[in-house]
Amino acid sequence: MNHKELIADIAGKIDLTKTEVEHLLDIIVDVCCEQLEGRGSIGMQSFGVFDVKKREERLTVHPTTQKRMMIPPKLTVNFKQSSILKDKLKNVPS
Amino acid sequence: MNHKELIADIAGKIDLTKTEVEHLLDIIVDVCCEQLEGRGSIGMQSFGVFDVKKREERLTVHPTTQKRMMIPPKLTVNFKQSSILKDKLKNVPS
Structure with missing residues (x-):
């Protein structure tokens, strides 16, 4: 399952378009990357x-x-x- | 950064409430878990x-x-x- 398939799968389970889901996933990944760059952990x-x-x-x-x-x-x-x-x-x- | 802090951080960067972000994150985790249970990979x-x-x-x-x-x-x-x-x-x- 690649990035595109993941987005399509999530979009199918929620009232959002693929573009919105992609934007959202980008933000989540950004937040996680930032946290990891600060050597923090994410639970x-x-x-x-x-x-x-x-x-x-x-x-x-x-x-x-x-x-x-x-x-x-x-x-x-x-x-x-x-x-x-x-x-x-x-x-x-x- | 625990689950709550992650949700608050994401909600601060997007036009959604914490409850909505939490629901969304649950769906993403569900999709990922399902995929992993099927022994698939997620990119x-x-x-x-x-x-x-x-x-x-x-x-x-x-x-x-x-x-x-x-x-x-x-x-x-x-x-x-x-x-x-x-x-x-x-x-x-x-």
């Missing part, structure tokens, strides 16, 4: 929690050249599903 | 992609009792940030 009830974690710098060895390289530290967004979503997935045949 | 432009991954069953040893236990397989939701969000986080001091 969405019954869905899960987003937070930003730092991956420390580390040394790797290039497999063919055997050159050692330092990978710089970076920030990544982490998502942890809520227990409600986890329970829902329990009933899905894996 | 949100400029935010990232959600998908469901299976964690295989594995053996663990209880540290104190030394009992070996089989952890059953389970499905977890995985989130991968988009390159846009990744670039935004590059400018954040870690």
